[in-house]
Amino acid sequence: MNSKPIYINGLGSISIQQPLSFEGIQQPLSYQTPHVRCVEPNYKDFFDAVQARRLSKIIKRAIVTAKQAVDDSGISMPDAIVTGTGLGCVEDTEKFLDAMIRNEEKFLQPTFFIQSTHNTISSQIAIHMNCKGYNNTYIHRGVSFENALLDAYLLFQRGTIRTALVTGNDEMTPNYFILLGRIGYWKQAIQNTRTCITQEQSKGSFAGEGSVSIMFSDTPSSKSYACLNRMSLLYKPVKPMQQIIREFVADCGLNIDDIDVCMTGMNADTENDAVYNSVLQDLFSPNEIGTYKHICGEYYTSLSYGMLLSAYCIQQGIVPAHCILGGVEKSGVKHILLYNHFRNRDHSLMLLSTC
16 A cells, blocks of 8 residues: 655653753763653643642643644644553552542542543543544553554545644553562663663663654644654564565665664663564664663653654754664664564554655
């Protein structure tokens, strides 16, 4: 099928880096702990006192980043809002369950329950933007953002919509961090998150969290960052991934040598990164393999930050040295291939190019 490219015209993010800016891409903050929470903006600039008190952090993050992406694009109202989240509003869920136990199921506050459902995030974005268009939420753990993006991408291909706001939102509470730590998700200690992927390969990664909003359109503008040429999601692929990647790039009208950087989901966990190494070692050199999770940490929808970073790098024409496995800055960047996998079961490919 001949697919039509869609264009990234607006970006917004709140992460473990400086909020609502691209400063973290150029000069990322480094941490010495395996659990890092978001750096929050001043929400008084966006909400009144009542809203700021009632809304949970993840909902405030989602609304603020959505507003930033929409304002950045110059588009007044998206035709669709599609959200991916692996855990939803897990902090509100914990608060509601904790209150239920402590109060013996009496005198429960309904706010925590109302805000604990996964689709609350996308709904609250629409309410605050007064958007009455298509609205959907995808909850598929490590491939939640990919499925949300695929939904919007197919709507574009059918001509159903002309603009779409696609978001990825997840939080990592202390309780959930402990639970995942018991099954080896996280490192016991970390020396430096900025260099962990190349210098601290061992079992487990470091936990982050974040909200990313990306505004897509079927037409480019003077503000466009990059275009999404094609995307593909695979479940337990039968053919070797090397062959699949070559065929995917060929379907985009390119050769493998045309790819400037293959941006991966490496996260300093030996088992996770071994998949990337085995697939990419015959396709790209270390100076052509990129990483982003040393900036945002590991969470279910961290690929959304990888897409934001890649789009920004294409607009600037440069991928910083700390994002390249070989440690050498990559200039003249025109094509970035995003390759992500979740437990070597779900694989995704996305090609971003200059407009």
